[in-house]
Amino acid sequence: MTGRVVIADDHPLFRAALRSAVAAAAPGRDIVEADSLSAARDRVAEAAASLLCLDLHMKDSDGFAGLMGFRQEHPALPVAVVSGSEEPSTVARAIAAGAAAFIPKSTAIDAIREAVAAVLDGDVWTPPGFDPDAMKAGEEAMERLASLTPTQLKVLVRVRDGLLNKQIAFEMNISEATVKAHLTSIFRKLSVQTRTQAVLAAETLAVERPSAS
Amino acid sequence: MTGRVVIADDHPLFRAALRSAVAAAAPGRDIVEADSLSAARDRVAEAAASLLCLDLHMKDSDGFAGLMGFRQEHPALPVAVVSGSEEPSTVARAIAAGAAAFIPKSTAIDAIREAVAAVLDGDVWTPPGFDPDAMKAGEEAMERLASLTPTQLKVLVRVRDGLLNKQIAFEMNISEATVKAHLTSIFRKLSVQTRTQAVLAAETLAVERPSAS
DNA sequence: TCGTCTATCCGACCAAGGTCCAATGGTGCG
């Protein structure tokens, strides 16, 4: 495996720092950067990649939804999630969603190198002190989100952003009736009855939203 | 001014990156790092400092409260707030709390250098594209939330919890038509069109929300 | 090859959401 490494983060400074850490852990690799999830998709499509370092908090990454969508498109590409958060439940959900590693941004530089090397070797890396038992809590919640099809995820994200069914239908080039059909299916999978409850469920399942404080 | 520069951030990788950016903007300075607000206090007390780069999200920084406390202890020391957030209301509050600059972590490296240089020259720096009027817009949104009558707040809370109009009417012993009337009034005050958007507005405007983790 | 399953798609139908208009009742002010 000598494919390229894609670094997706919307903080230029941190991206550059991560790049040098990856370069140290995997000398000679082709390392490319992306400032959004869609850009990361492009970089991965351009050439065979062997690792994606993904920030969950980018504008279009939609938290875990974006991660899961990516995993479904590229099941063979290991993804190392990089996040400012380090709560056990968040870590657990990221791993359950198919991440090969969860690297909190508070991780020491040495440990980051170690993590990158481990993932490139095909291992799964979690922060030191992470309790595997914490996985249980996150898993069941993630299974529900994981059972959603890619199309359903797209719909759910737009519903969470407050769009009307009509707007969603227009954006996705499908009928409004189809949007509704997807929604009823989503409701069943998430065990909710209304779109408002679905939004709340998506909020708690996905990573935190941009907050005012 | 040739005092030291203190960098307070709990992300080692980002801290190191910020250090090199500061070194480029202010060559020859004594640059020291701190991983907490209390450590930053110590570094500042050790030697005459001319700049503090402060992350709002550290364990003991207590958000704006920590910033304001620091400003009271060292009124002459300019503080450049570094934060992952970049919402206008957050920027506005940081400046109002006495920050000499607000640097979102998504800022380009060149702009970060520029900001550091500006603050060292005694200027105030805000992100490019930051509209001082936007600050008013954010605060007006707060006032809108505060302008809701007690009854309307009750309704909004129940809507945010995913209840149907019918359920809300039953709980409050009023007609469903009345609930709807309150809602249209709430929508106008919050400048939204649907209940899901009202939920989103309530989430971002309200400071606290019971967190599951 | 033939069923079977599932994702995606849609129209018809009914329930819930949302707007407009109007009435009631309390509060403050000249």
Next chain:
DNA sequence: CGCACCATTGGACCTTGGTCGGATAGACGA
């Protein structure tokens, strides 16, 4: 008192949301 203002209430009416049933097409295994 007379008046204006506003929160609260709710009925009539239209829009949006949600369910049900069914159609199509690709994937997978016997």
